[in-house]
Amino acid sequence: MWRHPEWWSVALSLAAWIAIFSTPRHAASHQSTAINLLFWLLMVVAMMFPLVMPQVRQAAFHSLWSRRHRAIALFLIGYVLPWLAFGAIVITLQGKLPSDRRASAIVAILIAAAWQGSPSKRRALNNCHRVMPLAPRGWRANRDCVMFGCRIGAACVCACWALMLVCTVSDHSILTMCVATMVAIYDRAALGSA
C-alpha cells in the first residue's frame, strides 16, 4: 500500500464503471439535469481517473507522508471541477440537439476525429503532463493540491472534450465509452508519460 497510495482512487473508478454498467440506460432527454450531471461525473471518474494516476501519485509523493491521502483527495476534487463545468454546458446544449440521435453522434465523431490530429490537441495533451509545485503544509498545501487538480482537469478537458462529447451524444453507451477510453489511453501512451 505504501507504494500505491492512489489505490483508492482506482477503486473509485472501478466503482463508477460498475455503476454505469448496472444502471438502466435512458435517453438523456428523459432524465433530469441533475441525473445527467451525475452520469457525466460517473463517466469522468470511470474514464479519466485511471488516466491521471501519474499526477495522482505525484500529488501523494510530493506531499508530506501524513497528508498524502488528503493531497490525493484535494487533487481529485480540483480535477473534476473543470469537467463538471464543461459537463453542465454539454448537458444544457444536449437538450437542444436535433431528434435524429444518429446524425448527432456522427457529427460528434467527425468533430472528435478532426480534433484528434490537431496541434491544439497535442498541446493540450502535453499540458496534461504539467507538474505543479506543492507547498508542504497548511492552507497553501490544500490550495496547491486543488489548483494542481484544476489545472490538470482543465488540460484534460481541452484534450478530451471531443471524446466526451461523443460519449454524451450516444447517451453513455458502454461501447462508446470503452472505445473512447482506449483512444485516450493510446494518446497518453503515445506521448510518453512518466
Added chain:
Amino acid sequence: MAIRTRKNVFTLVDAQGEWHSDLLWYARAITEMKKKPIADPTSWRYQAAIHDYARQFDPLAQPSDVLPSATERQRFWGQCQHFSWFFLSWHRMYLFYFEQIVSATIKQLNGPEWALPYWNYSDASNPDARRLPPAFRAELTPDQEPNPLLVAQRNPGCNTGLVIADEFDIDISECLAEPAFVAQGTGGSPGFGGPQTGFNHGGGNAIGKIEMTPHGSMHMAVGGFMGAFNTAGLDPLFWLHHCNIDRLWTVWLQRDPTHRNPSQALWRDGVKFAFKDAAGHVVEHTSSQVVDTTATPLLYDYDDVSDPLEVAPGTAEVTVPEQPIPEMVGATDRPVVLTGPSEARLSVVPPAGPGLEAVGTAPEEIYLNIENITSPGAGPVTGFDVYLNVPPGEHAEAHPELRIGRMPLFGLAEASRADTAHAGNGLKYAYRIGNLVRRLQSENRWNAGDVRISFVPRRPAVSLEGTVEAATEPITVGRISMYVA
C-alpha cells in the same frame, strides 16, 4: 568486421606536434558537410537539427533555406532525449550515425578510416584537459583553410587556450559512484542514467547524474552554440564531448559488477528512435540494440575505459536499499526567484512513513531536490552553485564545506517551453546531502526548523553574438524539497 577505436583527442598529435590526420580529416569533412543544404540528411545543419531545431533561433538561417517537409522534421528533427533514462542510449545512436556520415564523407574525399575522438576534460594526469584541444582553437587548418573546428560562439577564454572549467564542472566522482542506472521514485536518487520516461520531451523529471555533471556543466563551460539544445550540434566540440559521455557509460558499467543497464522491457525495447544513415536510409533502434558498442551495428570501442576513481580505503560506498520509497520531509512553501545570489528557507519534519525504514540504517540518504526550474526567455543563462546553511550575513563562497553542488541549467529554455512538443515543467536537480547534514548535525549547525539553501550565480553568460552579459531573465525555482530514502 573490424572494430574501430575512438581515441582521446589529446593523444591525436603527430610527431611534429601538428594536427593528427584524424582531426584534419574531421575538419575537411565538416567543410564538405557545410556545403550541403539543410534538407540533406548528411549536411552539417541537418545533423545539428536532429538534436533540436528552432527556426527563430537558428544562427545560420538563410532566406534561401528549404527545410525538410514538416513530416520529416517531426520524425527526425528535435529528437534529443534529455531528463530521461533514454539520454545515454539515444545520444549513442545519434553519435553513431554522425560518425558514419563523417566517415563516409571522408571516404568520398579519398581519406582513410576514421573514428570520432573524445574530449576527456576530467583527466587528472593532463594539465591541458580543461582547455580546448589546440585544433579547435586554430584560425587555419594545416591546409591553410579557415578552420571549421574553430567556432567564435563560445565562452571567453575557450578560443584563447584558457582553462574554461573548474573541478566541479568536470567532476565524475559522483556520477561514476551512482549505484543504480534508473532514478528512484519521486525525490530520491536521480540515478546514473536518469528517470524512467516514455519518449521524452516533457522535462520535470530529475536529471540523471551523468547528464547533470559533467554533461550539462561542460556544455555551459563552453557556452555559445554549446549552451543551447538547438545550436549545440553546430559546434564540432559537441560530438567529442558526447563521445566522452558515451565512453563514461562504458566506464560506469565496467567499474562495478553491480552497475547494470535497466532490465525493464520499456527501456530495452519500449521506444524506437529513428535516424537516417549515411546512405539516407531510415533506420530505427531500441536501446537494447546499442548496449554493446563492440557488437553490430556499432562496432567500436574506446582506447581507455579504465576506472579513473580511487575509492579511499575505509570510505563506505553508498549503499542503496532495494527500491526504497523516498519520503518527503520538508519543502519551501512558495517559488524562489533567482535574479542573483538568493536564499530560500524550509523546515523539515522527521519521516513518518517509508523514510522511517531508512533512518537507523547507516547511513540513510537525504536528497535535496530543486524542482520546476524555469525561465521565460531563450537568452543566455548562467549556472548556480548551491549551498546549505550558510551562516547569516556571510558569503556562501567563503564556505566550500557547505557546498551542495552545481546547477548547470543546460536545457533551461527548452524545458521551460510549453508547446506542442513540451509540457514546460522546467528542470529538476537532485543532490545527495546525507553526509553534509550529518556533519552539520555533529557540529551543532543544524536546525530542522530553519534550513537555508543559498544560490550563487556562476560565470557571466555569453550570448550567441559573443557579448558577455549578465543573465537578465529571472530564473524561478518552483520548489525546493528534502527527501529521506
